[in-house]
Amino acid sequence: MLDIKLIRDNPDLVRQAFEKRGESAPLDQIINLDEQRRRLLHEMETLRAQRNEVSKELGKIADKPPQLIADMRKLGERVTYLEAEICRVESELEDLLLRLPNIPAADVPVGKDAQDNITVRSRGEPAQFSFTPLPHWELGEKLDIIDFQRGAKLSGSRFYVLKGHGARLQRALINFMLDLHIKEHGYTEIYPPFMVKRECMVGSSNLPKFADNLYHDEVDDFWFVPTAEVPLTNMHRDEILPPGTLPLYYVAYTACFRREKMAAGKDTRGIKRGHQFDKVELYKFTEPENSDQELDRLVKDAEDVCGHLGIPYRVVQLCTGDLGFAAIKSFDIEMWAPGCEEWLEVSSCSNCGDFQARRANIRYRPEPKAKPSFLNTLNGSGLALPRVFIALLENYQQADGTIKVPEVLKPYMGTEVIKRS
């Protein structure tokens, strides 16, 4: 959420920022509601002050003047009316504010869509094959480690079952990534709930705007997490962190659930895009002045997974038009998959500034005695499992159809080669 004071004082600055994103926003309506709100508030508070004073006097007198009580009753009615009006105006205002995206950082390249994103670096050479590399869905079926038919039998399209070495590989990747971030990058491991309350979704900015993408339990109003970013953001909701607490680095594994109302036919083959997938998520709470450099380090931490696995990848900076709703600046990491011949997005690392902190009311105290202020939040996949799974199968496939296990995964896999058992 943006600071209403920023909109009030610099509407043009905000308008220009949204233009860079290719979005427009009802700023005039917002400013108008904000004025209404403050006008009503002023009247109500004046009346309340008056009532407080009179009530105090009444408390001291034994014989209450009936006329005065009648006056106060009338005043009370006006206050009740104003309260209702303020409540109405505020909820209208809040609903509009919650739907405004964040303002891109000044150094984000301006662009229209993904075409205008900028590749900032590439690492690793694409493997050379003496044969035609197969896509992972063929490898998975041949090796009997991915079962698409039974996935569909159990849960419908966009679900699959991992079996034998496939299931083991999934678990190996999760453990490897968690261990790497805990031991080498200084993150604290968190195991959060996979279902959260509505206000958590508002805090992370998945609600109200993106309700369509979420699974929701109507009976108890539980929301299934589309990413561990949601529970991690809300770890410190409504808290004031004492001086010296920041920065906080969290890493969490969760399953992720997304409705994905994609056009039929797109990304339907294989395990690239499902309704349920696994992800290891990196999350940081930082002081505002450090968040930019913390983003760079976050990207490096995520890249490190690619490096250890020995899979070629590139880092892409998103342009203003492709930036996510809450982000002020983002980098994607894409792994090369030689079978399906595609750059696969395995991570998206974002600095959200104080956007989520405002929504979730997460503050910190810079110094003892200092006033609390909003901290900055950053998130990034470290990494998303299915895509890494794909890249790994496709990059490490051998002429005989087996998969070589990368060095770092051997202790987790208990085997050097994935083959049909």
Place this chain on the structure above:
RNA sequence: GGAGGGGUCGCAUAGUGGUCUAGUGCGGGCGCCUGCUAAGCGCUUUCCCUGGGUAACUGGGGACGAGGGUUCGAAUCCCUCCCCCUCCGCCA
């Protein structure tokens, strides 16, 4: 799911309609005293909204788990919900 108990300032507690501007103790901060330490003494201790001021600051309103209600006036009375504890039931 059932029965009972509870949720008040960082922590612990008091407060059953106006004297609460939420008290007291502990912890924290500042000062005094002291050869030093301890003890003692004094002062101080939240957050949000809104107005005034460059600012230190200051006027007003609000917050006692959350939301409603009764009342001139609610921590206190009424209703709904949430969370925690104890016991019972059920269960991986």
